[in-house]
Amino acid sequence: MAHEIINPAGLHDPVGFGYSHIATTAGELVFIAGQYASDGSGQVTSGDFAEQVERSLENLKIALAEVGLDFGHVVQLRTYIVGHDAAKLETIGKIIGRIWGGRPPTQTLLGVAALALPDMLFEVDAVAVRP
Template sequence: MSHITVSYPKDKNTPVSHLPFSPAVRAGDLIFVSGQASVDASGNLMPGSFESEFRRSVENLQKVLKSAGSDLGHVIQTRNYVRDPADLPEFNRLYREYFFAPHPARTTITHCLPETLHFEIECIAVPA
């Protein structure tokens, strides 16, 4: 049985959080990225429209993936949290701008975020 190396990649561009979790955990050839929301470099929430929060969240996801040696093209699964189901058409439109066919496996959950957030995304990826 082989030993799987576990690491916690992070660099100066990785968004910080004031909560107790690692932005990413790499276990062998799998990279698990914690939920990324619309926060600035200091971890402060940056509320806005659904679109602005979606874009900032995915940009944060890209930063975490880069620190772990991956990118959006190597994402194999996403989990998406959308507060208001009315935003699902816009979510699908924006999602297609960042994730291309064949698309990653995906789960989308609604009615699950506090009033302060419109969107959050997490993923599993492989190295680039």
């Protein structure tokens, strides 16, 4: 893989929160626009937060596969959460941990008042690196 995930000893261990502090790269960057819990027509598929996170990440997986990449190529996530709270952070941490294990990509989490569609509760965009 053409990147390295680094969590400096002088900073807190962010892995349990679902992210890493630093990603260094030496390859070609790929930027994935915000993915949300949409079906093939762009409609939100569920009103449940955890289901929206799962579907959004599945859509990210589809986008990555389109350019010959997978979750292992992602070095940065930006997540946007309507009505952010500790329970939602825990949900995201568990799902990110299931996908990336002990080496999640860097992540910036933003609590927002609303997203593009009224039913959207979660959105994620990503930066990936081609090997």
